[in-house]
Amino acid sequence: MILNMKEQKFIRCPLSYLVILALILCGCVLSPKERTSSQPTLVSVHSTEELIQLLDKYDLWHLEDKNSLVPVVIKNLPPDFRKIKDKTLRRNIFIHTILPSILVALAEVKKERIHLIRILNKIDLPQSIDLERLRKDKRLSLAEINFLTNLTQKYRTTNTTELLKRVNTVPLSLILAQAAIESKWGTSRFALEGNNLYGIWTYKRDGIVPLHRDPNAHHKVTKYSSILEATRDYLYNLNVGWAYAQFREARLKTNDALKLAQYLVRYSQMGFLYSVKVKKIITKYHLKQYDIYAKQIDPYFKHLNLCAFTHLGDTD
Numbered sequence: 001m002i003l004n005m006k007e008q009k010f011i012r013c014p015l016s017y018l019v020i021l022a023l024i025l026c027g028c029v030l031s032p033k034e035r036t037s038s039q040p041t042l043v044s045v046h047s048t049e050e051l052i053q054l055l056d057k058y059d060l061w062h063l064e065d066k067n068s069l070v071p072v073v074i075k076n077l078p079p080d081f082r083k084i085k086d087k088t089l090r091r092n093i094f095i096h097t098i099l100p101s102i103l104v105a106l107a108e109v110k111k112e113r114i115h116l117i118r119i120l121n122k123i124d125l126p127q128s129i130d131l132e133r134l135r136k137d138k139r140l141s142l143a144e145i146n147f148l149t150n151l152t153q154k155y156r157t158t159n160t161t162e163l164l165k166r167v168n169t170v171p172l173s174l175i176l177a178q179a180a181i182e183s184k185w186g187t188s189r190f191a192l193e194g195n196n197l198y199g200i201w202t203y204k205r206d207g208i209v210p211l212h213r214d215p216n217a218h219h220k221v222t223k224y225s226s227i228l229e230a231t232r233d234y235l236y237n238l239n240v241g242w243a244y245a246q247f248r249e250a251r252l253k254t255n256d257a258l259k260l261a262q263y264l265v266r267y268s269q270m271g272f273l274y275s276v277k278v279k280k281i282i283t284k285y286h287l288k289q290y291d292i293y294a295k296q297i298d299p300y301f302k303h304l305n306l307c308a309f310t311h312l313g314d315t316d
Helices: 017-025 046-058 059-064 089-122 142-154 160-165 170-184 187-192 229-241 242-251 259-263 272-284 287-294 298-303
Strands: 041-043 073-074 220-222
Touching: 017 160, 041 089, 046 059, 046 073, 046 089, 059 089, 073 089, 073 229, 073 242, 089 142, 089 170, 089 229, 089 287, 142 160, 142 298, 160 242, 170 229, 170 287, 187 220, 229 242, 242 259, 259 272, 259 287, 272 287
Parallel strands: 041 073
Antiparallel strands: none
16 A cells, blocks of 8 residues: 555546636636547446447557547446456456556646746746746746646645656556556455555545554545546656655656666555565566557647646645
8 A cells, every 4th residue: 555645636627617717727728629629538337348348449458559539538447347257358458447547647747747848948947936036027928827836836846856857757567567556456445446546545535444444543545536536646646745756866767667666665565575566567467568558648648638737736
């Protein structure tokens, strides 16, 4: 289980009234054409049979061949998922069920990073983002200033170097390995009842009480509305949590999941053995083959109507 040091609240697309307000505030108001553009739809499934039908219908088995946005993102794993006896088949279904959610979440972070770098280059990469001074700077538009304001609040720093460390993606093979470990390949109670694939704890939010929790403990396992929301939370925690500062530092030098796994000793009470386990899962199940998917997220990045404020974290 992850020792979660940060609590955050998420606002999800598709647009709600709150998200529309956030879009207006951060200068990401959409044109009528953009508002009607094709967006992935979150789809709930109620049985493994229904899940497989969706995977077949939208050919989610071969996302590496797609050059356009997939029309659906599967919201949950079905209650009978653990009844699949063939473990190889179950692993394959698990991976291809959660891949669209991972790609969308990675695309969101990638878009934030690209937009951030573009703005910082316009103001000569300052050491610190002085929002008061920037509001008087003619080089930036109001939308760009609002974007920086929202992003520094979300990622909890105005230091430019630190912000660039935090607004960054995670290797897809590493995400898959941790999801496999923490959810037991999608068969855990927390995965099936709360869409929690990443073992994230909470002390504030809606959650599931572990059956064998110590009587003096107060944590719960976070309950999410979708796999996508859980994946956003996972990425945010790695990008902001104090326990992963070394991970973010190492990520500046490499995007190799096997090398980065050694910096996840604080993700679990297992410590060093957890890093070993992550590396073993990546190698044993050849998960690095899926890293190519992350290199092909341009369809998601280009067409998703995203904004840096779509899942703003609450400050502690």
